[in-house]
Each structure stands twice: as structure tokens, then as C-alpha cells.
Amino acid sequence: MDSLIQASYFLAALLFILGLKKMSSPLTARGGIIWAGWGMILATGITIFLPNMDKITLIPNLDLILVAIAIGSVIAWVTAKRVAMTDMPQMIALYNGMGGGSAAAIAAVELFQAAGPESGHGGANLSLAVIGGLIGAISFSGSLIAYAKLQGIIKKPGRFPMQQQVNFLVFAAAVALGLMIVLDVHSVSLVILMFVIALAFGIMMTLPIGGADMPVVISLFNAFTGLAVGFEGYVLGNIAMMIAGTVVGAAGTLLTQLMAKAMNRPISNVLFSSFGGGDGTGGEEVEGSMKATDTADAAIMMAYSETVVIIPGYGMAVAQAQHKVWELADKLIDRGVRVRFAIHPVAGRMPGHMNVLLAEAGVPYDLIYDLEDINTDLPNTDVVLVIGANDVVNPVARTDPSSPIYGMPILDADLAKNVLVIKRGQGAGFSGIENHLFFKDNTRMVYGDGQEVAGDLIQAMKEV
Amino acid sequence: MIDGVTALYIFMLAGFTGYEVIARVPVILHTPLMSGSNFIHGIVVVGAMVALGHAHTDLEKVVGFLGVMLGAGNAVGGYVATERMLEMFKSSKGDKK
Numbered sequence: 001m002d003s004l005i006q007a008s009y010f011l012a013a014l015l016f017i018l019g020l021k022k023m024s025s026p027l028t029a030r031g032g033i034i035w036a037g038w039g040m041i042l043a044t045g046i047t048i049f050l051p052n053m054d055k056i057t058l059i060p061n062l063d064l065i066l067v068a069i070a071i072g073s074v075i076a077w078v079t080a081k082r083v084a085m086t087d088m089p090q091m092i093a094l095y096n097g098m099g100g101g102s103a104a105a106i107a108a109v110e111l112f113q114a115a116g117p118e119s120g121h122g123g124a125n126l127s128l129a130v131i132g133g134l135i136g137a138i139s140f141s142g143s144l145i146a147y148a149k150l151q152g153i154i155k156k157p158g159r160f161p162m163q164q165q166v167n168f169l170v171f172a173a174a175v176a177l178g179l180m181i182v183l184d185v186h187s188v189s190l191v192i193l194m195f196v197i198a199l200a201f202g203i204m205m206t207l208p209i210g211g212a213d214m215p216v217v218i219s220l221f222n223a224f225t226g227l228a229v230g231f232e233g234y235v236l237g238n239i240a241m242m243i244a245g246t247v248v249g250a251a252g253t254l255l256t257q258l259m260a261k262a263m264n265r266p267i268s269n270v271l272f273s274s275f276g277g278g279d280g281t282g283g284e285e286v287e288g289s290m291k292a293t294d295t296a297d298a299a300i301m302m303a304y305s306e307t308v309v310i311i312p313g314y315g316m317a318v319a320q321a322q323h324k325v326w327e328l329a330d331k332l333i334d335r336g337v338r339v340r341f342a343i344h345p346v347a348g349r350m351p352g353h354m355n356v357l358l359a360e361a362g363v364p365y366d367l368i369y370d371l372e373d374i375n376t377d378l379p380n381t382d383v384v385l386v387i388g389a390n391d392v393v394n395p396v397a398r399t400d401p402s403s404p405i406y407g408m409p410i411l412d413a414d415l416a417k418n419v420l421v422i423k424r425g426q427g428a429g430f431s432g433i434e435n436h437l438f439f440k441d442n443t444r445m446v447y448g449d450g451q452e453v454a455g456d457l458i459q460a461m462k463e464v
Numbered sequence: 465m466i467d468g469v470t471a472l473y474i475f476m477l478a479g480f481t482g483y484e485v486i487a488r489v490p491v492i493l494h495t496p497l498m499s500g501s502n503f504i505h506g507i508v509v510v511g512a513m514v515a516l517g518h519a520h521t522d523l524e525k526v527v528g529f530l531g532v533m534l535g536a537g538n539a540v541g542g543y544v545a546t547e548r549m550l551e552m553f554k555s556s557k558g559d560k561k
Binding site for chain 1: 466468471474475478479480481482483485486487488489490491492493494495496497498499500501502503504505506507508509510511512513514515516517518519520521523524525527528529530531532533534535536537538539540541542543544545546547548549550551552553
């Protein structure tokens with residue numbers, strides 16, 4: 001039985017890595033998740049048996065295990081099936097938090113037993129159990145806060161004076177308790193206290209971070225959970241967990257770096273500073289004025305152009321306008337206009353969030369271009385349609401060194417021949433920075449809800 | 465139990481694997497991939513099962529039970545979310561309606 005279990009874990013780890021590999025190309029991505037899914041079923045299924053050379057023995061507490069799996073699975077299945085695509089980022093945060101909580105729970109059980117009479121744990125084991133437990137607990141409570149923020153349950157960043165210092169002290173307290181447990185584990189209440197403080201730290205570290213930075217934070221917690229799982233895997237002597245956890249930890253760290261880089265903000269900045277906290281209004285005066293236009297003129301402009309590039313942003317997600325936008329693009333394509341979508345790496349609330357929404361609306365992925373691929377083409381583009389995007393097309397990122405977003409790679413919409421901007425109102429964007437693009441001579445603003453405006457444009461297009 | 469040196473090798477090789485697999489991913493797949501890797505660390509449910517499996521006191525059982533429940537949620541939720549996202553990717557050549 002023992003070798004069969006080990007072989008199953010090996011196969012599961014292999015399926016995870018191959019699945020992840022397949023998920024990194026749009027053509028094979030679908031198959032990738034299915035492979036990984038089989039790996040998971042295999043690993044979970046074999047775990048109900050105990051490693052035993054001679055005979056087949058079932059794991060103790062099997063009834064409890066099956067009930068727990070049933071409850072967790074049903075809740076997750078129903079919520080994941082029902083949630084709208086626009087709300088996916090917070091659901092990922094939620095499921096990720098569950099994984100972190102689970103890793104913390106494993107650490108807790110192991111540490112409780114180490115504190116008991118039949119302790120058989122060595123120092124390395126205890127240390128990794130404590131570290132994995134701390135990381136898992138922080139990831140758990142932090143992800144829940146990230147979920148609450150994206151879901152709109154918590155609206156404002158929670159900030160107070162000396163916050164960094166207080167947070168650091170709380171973190172230091174958790175680490176100090178962890179150290180005490182590693183050196184001399186004898187008290188169950190000490191273990192509980194450590195977890196309570198770690199949970200509190202996860203909440204406190206996530207509260208002050210603004211909504212715009214949540215993608216980076218979720219990705220970071222994803223990497224955290226991976227690491228925690230890897231460490232607990234070592235504690236339990238489970239190689240599948242070690243490999244899967246470490247792979248996710250490394251991949252998640254890289255993904256976090258890619259995201260932070262796309263926003264031109266070091267990760268430390270995201271975690272320890274407050275974006276849009278008041279100093280973001282500096283910079284030069286804006287020349288010119290915003291010029292409004294109506295949907296009929298906008299429709300004519302696009303209908304008689306040769307190339308149109310659509311730049312969607314978070315505003316499109318909020319307005320749920322992706323289907324209408326694709327319908328509009330489809331109309332243009334029927335008229336012989338070359339339509340492409342340009343997506344900034346940090347548009348929306350997660351990298352690739354816009355891609356997912358456009359894919360949901362039926363936009364073929366080969367019409368969707370990355371920043372590097374489309375920027376050289378934008379000066380030759382007749383019309384750029386900006387819908388619900390703001391900071392990612394703000395030219396001050398190239399021109400004004402005093403701007404907080406200076407140096408961030410942007411889509412050079414301002415270089416196109418004509419720019420149409422669909423926007424709810426005249427206010428500044430999420431970062432509070434005036435967008436110079438909106439004031440340019442060749443820019444026309446169409447005010448209104450993204451979905452309604454897109455609908456009106458489709459109507460107007462029929463009459464052209 | 466795995467000895468420390470072997471564990472170090474496993475951590476190192478798995479770390480490089482994760483890094484390499486992600487390194488060449490187009491931005492378009494970042495969210496599904498984050499979701500996919502989120503699903504993969506749902507393997508934690510296996511560890512939680514083992515932990516609950518050797519839990520003795522009531523406290524251990526309660527915590528272990530929560531662990532299995534959360535881990536199963538991670539795995540199932542992560543799978544369904546990822547699958548729903550990837551289901552939508554298609555190219556303009558081929559299956560355009």
C-alpha cells in the first residue's frame with residue numbers, strides 16, 4: 001500500500017506541473033486545468049488509506065474527513081458556479097484565503113500534538129510548522145480583507161498614525177511567540193496566542209492598502225499560501241504538497257513581481273505606502289479643455305475609419321459593458337474596419353482581468369494585444385476608443401517627472417489620430433491624477449454609463 | 465520522514481520549476497493562471513486530511529475539521545473558477561460563432 005500511495009503522490013505532482021505548463025498557452029490552457037484536476041482527485045482519493053506495508057487500512061476519523069470535504073466542496077462549488085465574471089478576482093482571493101487557513105490549521109494540529117505528551121517532532125520540523133503556520137494564517141485573514149475590499153464590504157482604506165510601527169510590533173510579537181514555541185513547545189495556549197496575533201497581523205497589513213493595489217496583494221497572498229503549503233508538506237512528510245506548494249510559491253512570487261513592475265511600483269511601495277493619499281495632485285497645469293461629443297458623431301467617426309483600437313479599463317468591468325463593446329466591435333468589423341483591443345497589464349483588478357471579461361463576451365483572443373505589441377501601431381491608428389480606462393492612458397507618465405505615475409508604461413493613446421473617451425463624469429481617475437489625454441485637441445469625450453453609451457453607439461452605427 | 469538535505473533539493477528544484485513555467489506566460493493568461501496556481505495549492509486538503517486523521521483531542525479534531533473544510537473549498541473553488549475562465553478562450557479562426 002505504501003508504494004502505491006507514494007506513486008500516486010508522485011503522479012499527482014507530475015500532473016500539477018504539466019497542467020500548469022499547459023495553462024501557460026491559450027491553446028492548451030483548458031486541458032491544463034483538467035490534468036491538474038485529475039492530479040487532485042488522485043491525491044485526495046489515495047489519502048483515505050494509511051501507509052501500511054501489509055494490509056489496507058483506512059485513515060482514522062474518516063467520517064469527520066468526508067463530512068468536512070463535503071461541506072467545503074459544496075459551498076465552494078455553488079459560489080464559484082454562481083459568481084459573475086467581473087467578481088472573479090475577489091473569489092480567487094477568498095479561495096486562496098481558505099488554502100492559507102487550511103495550512104495554518106495543519107500547523108496548529110501538529111503544534112498542539114508537539115505540545116502534548118507524545119511529542120516526536122525535531123527542531124527543523126517545528127520551525128517549518130511554525131513558519132508555515134504563520135504565513136498561512138496571515139494569508140488567510142489578509143485574503144479575507146482583500147475579498148471584503150473588492151466586494152465593497154470595506155470601502156475605505158483603514159489608516160491611523162504610526163501604523164507601520166504598530167504593524168511591525170504585532171508582526172514581531174508573532175515571530176517572537178513562534179520562536180518560543182520552537183525552542184520549548186509545551187503550552188497549547190501559547191500556540192493559540194501565536195495564531196491569533198498572526199491573524200490580526202494579516203488584517204492590519206491589508207487594511208491600509210487601496211483597492212487599486214489589490215491585484216498585487218492577492219497575488220502575493222497566493223504565493224504565501226503556496227509557501228505555507230510547501231512547508232507543512234515537509235512537516236507531514238508529504239512530497240506532493242512540498243512540490244505543489246513550492247511551485248506555486250515561486251510562480252506566485254514571479255507573478256507578483258511582474259504585476260508590480262507593470263505598475264512601476266516596487267512591492268514594498270504597495271505594502272508600506274498609501275497611494276492616492278493626498279500627494280498625488282502635483283504636476284503642471286492642464287492646458288486646453290475637455291470637449292464633449294454625442295454618440296452619433298462618435299459612431300460616424302469610427303464607422304468611416306480604417307483602424308480602431310479599443311482600450312478597456314476597470315470602468316468597463318463596473319458597467320458590465322464587455323458584451324456591448326464586442327457587439328460594437330463586431331459591427332465595425334462587418335463594415336471592414338480593422339478592430340483590435342489593447343490591454344494594459346494592470347487594467348482592471350488583476351492582470352488579465354480585462355482579457356477574461358473580453359473572452360467572456362466572445363472576443364477572440366487573437367484580436368487582443370499587449371502593451372508592447374500595440375504601442376508602435378497606435379500613431380497610425382485612426383480612432384482609439386478608451387472605455388473606462390484612465391491612468392493607464394495618461395501621457396503624464398511619459399512627460400511629467402513630478403507625477404506619481406511617472407515612468408509607468410502606458411498605452412500611448414494620445415499619439416493616435418483621434419481619441420474617443422467613454423467616461424462616467426469629469427472627475428479624475430482612481431489615483432486622483434488629472435488625465436492630460438482628456439484635454440487634448442483630438443480627444444472627444446462621450447459621457448455616460450459604459451454599457452448605455454456602447455448600446456447607443458451600436459444604434460447610431462446602424463443608421464450611418 | 466524526509467531528511468533535511470533531500471527536502472532542500474526538492475524545494476530548490478520545485479522553486480525553479482514554478483519560476484520557469486510562469487516565465488513565458490502571455491499577460492492574457494495571468495488571471496486564469498493565478499487562479500490555476502491557486503487551485504494547485506488546494507493540495508493542502510491532503511495534508512489537512514492527514515492532520516485530522518491523527519487528531520486525538522477535541523481541539524485537534526475541531527481545528528483539523530476546519531482545515532479539511534477550508535482546503536476542500538480551496539481546491540473545488542479554485543478548480544471551478546479556473547475552468548470557467550478558461551472555457552471562454554477561443555480564437556477568431558476556428559470556432560467563431
